[in-house]
Amino acid sequence: MSRSPNASGTEDEEGGVPRWVKISAALAVLLVVVFVAVHVAGGGMIGHTP
Template identity: 40%
Template structure:
């Protein structure tokens, strides 16, 4: 017997990842990347920025 090709949009498997999980992951990744960029460029961010010179 030949089976019909399965369409991922109409399969009987478990549903995909919820949108809020994807959005939360993207936001978390953006925060991590922003932190790394600021940390590696030495833009004066961090605990030492509040101290006197």
């Protein structure tokens, strides 16, 4: 069942992970995926090798 809105019109927080933690984790995963994709494509760290 879905949670019903409280008096202020927002959903009750009954535990669980806060929204900002979910967003931060999603951004971190996205950055890792982009980093890996760039390196697999051969474009990573050019100019950083001796």
